[in-house]
Amino acid sequence: MSAPVMYAGEEIKTFIPQREPMLMVDKIFAANDSSVETGLTIDGGNIFVSGNSFSESGMIEHIAQSAACFAGYNDWINKRPIVLGYIAEIKKFNLEIPAKVGDELESSLVVVSNALNITLMNAVTKINGKTAASCKIKIFMDKKK
Secondary structure (H helix, E strand, C coil), rough: CCCCCCEEEEHHHHHCCCCCCCCCCEEEEEEEEEEEEEEEEHHHHHHCCCEEECHHHHHHHHHHHHHHHHHHHHHCCCCCEEEEEEEEEEEEECCCCCCCCEEEEEEEEEEEEECHHHHEEEEEEEECCCEEEEEEEEECCCCCC
């Protein structure tokens, strides 16, 4: 991505409810009404790390939290209350390159469709410019306040 970082560290908590040790996004490179680009540097203390390897579950959680960053950012920028989102579906998950401690995950998620409170996004996560994982993720936003 090589883009400057828009938000990092504690600022991420503005957009998503997750907190340590479950926080799986530490940077937002870009965000708008149809996409988001996020990052995560995997450190040895990450709860999804075993030995030197980052688990497939951790990769999925990173992608899901990236989608949450997209929704939270758009609520925040449009001065709406930030609502909780839930993974409704993960389809066609493909892990091509397993991540390890020290890797920098860079994820791009793009909206495919948005109807009612459900958003479908295509997600691609890269490590050193190479596709590490991809999927389609459907998020349900709980807007019943």
